Amino acid sequence: MVMSAQSDALRVLADPLRRQIVELLSREQLCNCHLVEETGARQTNVSNHLRALREAGLVETEPQGRYTYYRLRPDALERLAAELSDLARAARTRELPKRACE
Amino acid sequence: MVMSAQSDALRVLADPLRRQIVELLSREQLCNCHLVEETGARQTNVSNHLRALREAGLVETEPQGRYTYYRLRPDALERLAAELSDLARAARTRELPKRACE
């Protein structure tokens, strides 16, 4: 399907902890250890969520020695925002017709 | 929390069937029976998802005789889109600083 990427991004962003990680990364590039510290979650847990975010194309990694820095990929967020905005606009521009029943 | 509403909207939109319902409603005002027909899901299932969408403020209802018409509330979608767009912009406007490890 065409929108599978955006749907995936939506699904991934729906988790509260991932959502928090994304917000933290929108201000700074951080490595796993910082995220563990900020969120209070276990390292394993953070790492799992980072993988989900990575596979959805929402973040990218930059290994640096034994640390791994994570940063947001704005494009994915931007595409998602645009799609939602389109839906909102479609629903607002006109008085939508009601389909008749039966 | 301040953003609970948006988080809720995200979570609710993450489900594929709800997502499909939202897209259908962006083109027409439909009642439950149309949505059942269009999605192929059971009436109970559609009704449950419509409740989730309603509680998240994404749709509103207009009872009309024994039918209930549903329509999108563009504002909720717009707010969500704006928030995601803000995150994307924050991540893109500058080369984000890396917090030091140790």
Added chain:
DNA sequence: CGCTGACATCACCATAGTCTGATACTTTAC
């Protein structure tokens, strides 16, 4: 009235997804 159809609600089940502990891998410090 009772009957039918549209929709909502409830309780239950099955599944997906999250969290966790154990463990492996890699890099740096000693």
Added chain:
DNA sequence: GTAAAGTATCAGACTATGGTGATGTCAGCG
């Protein structure tokens, strides 16, 4: 070399949630 720290991966337990059938409510129609 060994030890320690940061990160990734894996299997299992637990939880949340979507799907379902049974049932209830309400409006229109005979």
